[in-house]
Amino acid sequence: MLMLLHPVAQVGGGLSIHASTVVGSLALGALYEWRARQAPASAADGAHPGSPTTAQRAMFFGALAVLLATLNGPLHDLSDTYLFSAHMVQHLVLELVIPPLLIAGTPGWMLRPLLRPRGVRRLAEVALRPVNCFAIFNVVLAAWHLPPLYNLALAEHPVHILQHLMFLSASVVMWWPLLSPMPELPRLSYPGQMLYCFLMTLPMSVVAVYITMADRVLYPLYAIAPRVAGISPLEDQRYGGLVMWVPGGMFFYLVMSVVFWMWSRRGGDTREAAQVPAGARAA
Numbered sequence: 001m002l003m004l005l006h007p008v009a010q011v012g013g014g015l016s017i018h019a020s021t022v023v024g025s026l027a028l029g030a031l032y033e034w035r036a037r038q039a040p041a042s043a044a045d046g047a048h049p050g051s052p053t054t055a056q057r058a059m060f061f062g063a064l065a066v067l068l069a070t071l072n073g074p075l076h077d078l079s080d081t082y083l084f085s086a087h088m089v090q091h092l093v094l095e096l097v098i099p100p101l102l103i104a105g106t107p108g109w110m111l112r113p114l115l116r117p118r119g120v121r122r123l124a125e126v127a128l129r130p131v132n133c134f135a136i137f138n139v140v141l142a143a144w145h146l147p148p149l150y151n152l153a154l155a156e157h158p159v160h161i162l163q164h165l166m167f168l169s170a171s172v173v174m175w176w177p178l179l180s181p182m183p184e185l186p187r188l189s190y191p192g193q194m195l196y197c198f199l200m201t202l203p204m205s206v207v208a209v210y211i212t213m214a215d216r217v218l219y220p221l222y223a224i225a226p227r228v229a230g231i232s233p234l235e236d237q238r239y240g241g242l243v244m245w246v247p248g249g250m251f252f253y254l255v256m257s258v259v260f261w262m263w264s265r266r267g268g269d270t271r272e273a274a275q276v277p278a279g280a281r282a283a
Contacts, residue, residue, distance in 0.1 A: 020161060021071040025064045032060055035110045052107055060105030063098045070094060071164065080154070083231070084222045085240035092243065094164060095141075096251050099171040100179055108181035108276065115184065128185050130177040130196060137174035138203040140166050145207050147218045154221045174200070178255065181276050189271045190263035197252040197259065204248050212241030 036051050052060070070076070070093045078086035115121040126132065143149060144163050153163040177188045177196055188196055214237065217223045223233040231239070266273060 015073050016077050017072050018076070021068060025068055029061060029064055032106070032110075052105070052110070056105045056107060058105070059101045063101035063105060066093065066101070067098050070098070078228070080160075082222075082225050082228050083240075084219055084233075084236050085231075085243055088240040088243040091167060092248055092251075094167045095137075095171040095174075096248070099168060099175045103172065103175055103179045103181065106181060108183075111182060112184075124185055127173065128176050128180075130188055130192070133173045133177055134196070134199065137170045137200075140170035142203065142207050145211065150219055151221065154219065178259070183275045186271055187274045187276075189269055189274050190259055190266075191269055192271070193259045193274065194256050194263075197256045201249040201252050205245055208241045208245030208248065210241075212238050212245060214241075 032052075070090055075086060075090055079090045080087070115124060127136070144153065144166065149163075153160045176185070178193050180187045187193065211218065217233045217237055219237070222236060225233075262274075268274070
């Protein structure tokens with residue numbers, strides 16, 4: 001009988017809750033509120049309009065709510081102990097839903113003091129160049145889906161936490177050229193954003209094809225897991241690859257459509273035309 005790999009606290013109806021995700025989310029929320037309350041006394045940080053808007057708060061705290069729902073409860077339990085395909089759904093949410101909400105919900109002025117140290121600013125300027133954002137995300141994505149690392153994450157809870165943290169961090173970096181709230185670490189121009197989104201589909205598709213077309217089970221834990229709905233381990237693996245391949249790729253085409261709409265609405269092919277002004281209230 002398959003044993004649960006990760007220690008969880010069972011509450012109400014078998015709902016699994018992981019203390020690390022709750023503590024982490026509460027800490028992020030508290031830090032956001034603390035920084036938001038610094039607004040009236042932060043004029044020296046540069047132009048800003050005051051506290052985050054209602055829409056920005058909704059996006060940021062909505063991201064934390066989605067994070068908790070993704071890393072706890074039924075989806076998490078299915079992902080860890082039953083279905084590889086459920087794990088792919090979980091990873092897509094961590095990569096494509098939560099990070100853009102976090103960035104869009106955070107005004108640039110809240111982050112600007114982090115750039116005061118010369119070394120931090122230089123590191124950010126290098127890491128957040130679009131070509132480096134592209135490389136960081138895709139290297140992290142591909143590496144963690146190699147069988148040795150993926151299987152290690154399933155077997156060791158601390159490694160699994162590291163995997164999810166790296167997915168979230170690399171995804172924030174990946175989304176930065178599209179959603180940056182800071183002109184000093186700028187977005188790409190609208191044409192550049194569309195090309196960036198198209199190119200982003202290619203490495204993900206390669207990883208997805210590798211998983212979908214494999215003729216053996218790459219991740220043995222799922223081969224000994226109790227079956228759900230009669231899905232065999234190899235079928236489950238192929239479904240998981242298709243989840244990454246089709247919805248993952250289509251998501252970027254949807255983003256391309258939104259970028260094109262913004263381009264036609266605001267006009268301008270230059271990078272400057274795509275930026276959020278330093279003192280803008282809108283996310």
